[in-house]
Amino acid sequence: MANSLLSSNFFGTQLLLSPPTPKTTRKLQVTQSILNKKPNSSHSVKTLQSHATIAALLFSSVAPQALAVDNAPPTPPPVIEAQPTKPSPSNQSPFSQNLLLTAPKPQSQSSDLPEGSQWRYSEFLNAVKKGKVERVRFSKDGSALQLTAVDGRRATVIVPNDPDLIDILAMNGVDISVSEGDSGNGLFNFIGNLLFPFLAFAGLFFLFRRAQGGPGGPGGLGGPMDFGRSKSKFQEVPETGVTFSDVAGADQAKLELQEVVDFLKNPDKYTALGAKIPKGCLLVGPPGTGKTLLARAVAGEAGVPFFSCAASEFVELFVGVGASRVRDLFDKAKSKAPCIVFIDEIDAVGRQRGAGLGGGNDEREQTINQLLTEMDGFSGNSGVIVLAATNRPDVLDAALLRPGRFDRQVTVDRPDVAGRVKILQVHSRGKALAKDVDFEKISRRTPGFTGADLQNLMNEAAILAARRDLKEISKDEISDALERIIAGPEKKNAVVSDEKKKLVAYHAKISIIPRGQAGGLTFFAPSEERLESGLYSRSYLENQMAVALGGRIAEEVIFGEENVTTGASNDFMQVSRVARQMVERFGFSKKIGQVAIGGGGGNPFLGQQMSSQKDYSMATADVVDAEVRDLVETAYTRAKQIITTHIDILHKLAQLLMEKETVDGEEFMSLFIDGKAELYVS
Secondary structure (H helix, E strand, O other): OOOOOEEEEEOOEEEEEOOOOOOOOOOOOEOHHHHOOOOOOOHHHHOHHHHHHHHHHHHHHHOHHHOOOOOOOOOOOOOEEEEEOOOOOOOOOHHHHHHHHHOOOOOOOOOOOOOOOEEOHHHHHHHHHOOOEEEEEEOOOOOEEEEEEOOOOEEEEEOOOOOOHHHHHHHOOOEEEEOOOOHHHHHHHHHHHHHHHHHHHHHHHHHHHHHHHOOOOOOOOOOOOHHHOOOOEEEOOOOOOOOHHHOOOOHHHHHHHHHHHHHHHOHHHHHOOOOOOOOEEEEEOOOOOOHHHHHHHHHHHHOOOEEEEEHHHHOOOOOOHHHHHHHHHHHHHHHOOOEEEEEEOHHHOOEOOOOOOOOOOOHHHHHHHHHHHHHHOOOOOOOEEEEEEEOOHHHEOHHHHOOOOOOEEEEOOOOOHHHHHHHHHHHOOOOOEOOOOOHHHHHHHOOOOOHHHHHHHHHHHHHHHHHOOOOOEOHHHHHHHHHHHHHOOEOOOOOOOHHHHHHHHHHHOOEOOOEOOEOOEOOOOOOHHHHHHOOOOHHHHHHHHHHHHHHHHHHHHHHOHHHOOOOOHHHHHHHHHHHHHHHHOOOOOOOOOOOOOOOEEOOHHHOOOOEEOOOOOHHHHHHHHHHHHHHHHHHHHHHHHHHHHOHHHHHHHHHHHHHHOEOOHHHHHHOOOOOHHHHHHO
16 A cells, blocks of 8 residues: 555555544454454454554554544544465564564653653642642651652652742642641540640749758659768767767866867757857867777767768869758757767868968858858757867867857867877777787887777787787787887798898897888887977987988998998988977077068968968078088087997897898897897807
């Protein structure tokens, strides 16, 4: 046919497709001869119907308008004629074999719409403007929509925040609706909105209930607001277990504190005479003298409620917390009056104001101001007595020590010989002592020891006795414990050669047992009178320098100046310190005279004197150095003369030390008596 577009052998049948006429639609028609073909005419005819359908679909993809239907008046359709041809020897023609491979892929019915069920926002706007979208349905939150195209397809679009979208949809005649959402989700959201504030309120209520309970409440952990409360320990019925019978060596302090106990027990006895008990007592003394023990004994004797806390517990990170804790402590105390409030180490918050770097809003100043207010704000004899302990009364604020606050200062000093005997008896309770233990001798060997030192001494002696598998504590254990406390433990694993023993024997003279960092030592028991009075004569200080230099002199005399060692380095430091104090502070120099130079400086907030201010000229400093050197040379000459004169006793003492390793004072003095040296050596 002249106008045919395609002519091919299709399963033994000739197919002819006529070209379409302009502005008309075409319908696929098959000639009647094909439809009336008998089934047994050919094998290819049996599958014509299915293959013809495939061919029609493929041709429609080439010319999609071939299957379109409109309302135009019917026109003569193009005829696809099937004419019988000579069958191919094979069952299928080449066209049927290559049809699926060479035919173009089918396209969607509307090439203007994008593919897939998820459209981009730009594709959606283009389809709306071209009139390809029939209706849209927005989600409840407006973040997405579902569209329906004019061909019935549906797709979803993620919607950005575009305020002009509704206007664009309305201008293009798109039907707009909004999803109502799931009723179950709405109920869940409603319950969630109510549950969150309820849980928050319940949590806050629980926290504040715990905060009201404080550190002593159930659980003992306190609450988040607990930082403003006092951490003092309160005892309704005192359980200190300490009475005045447990305190020894502080008779004067006990006498003054017994008045406090008597006032708490019999207040009418004093108020009837118009007397007012001191509102506060400050216990002053070196560390370990029993200040805290005395306060516990006062509470135990009086049988009143007892509050105890450390001053450092008032100071915290936040300014104002210390003042809040002071108020809380005294509120508790007033509610339990009569009672005792004990503040240990009050110098932590009671230091002089205005000398620090923190300014007026310093936490310590806030705390001490509140403490001053509370102590001076008692109405009459309220029954609240404040006891405080410190070992630095010189750094306390003057307003804290005035009458009306800490009226009395009770000095708790180191015990004397009789006091140490009583303390040793107290700390020996429950310990098995041998008959050779003499507390009088022990107390004389321990001048300057405090109650804590003596307690440690007896405890160390008990440990040594147990280590040696003894049933009792003898004087040897106490003596060894004393040397252990003063000089350190004995070096059992130190291998000392005979040459070194000999050298140390001539140098140390009293003990060649190595302890701590020293190869040997000499113990001097200071005079009790000097220790109590604190007064030392010039001759005593000169003798101390001569004794310290004796070790170096003995090495020079016995071994020669070329063989001296560094064993006297610590002795030189001691000699230099004593000589300089004699010149600068004690007025023992004729050239300097009775003048104290080199005054001490420092800040009360530094705790100790950290610097020394020189208030004299360089010329005076040269004179001081010359005088110090002169005193040391004089002591050296004197010591060398004594050793040279008694060289035989030095040899005997060195031999005795090499055999016994330790010589006490009585044995040493016996060497000066004729015939006693050989007795001790044997």
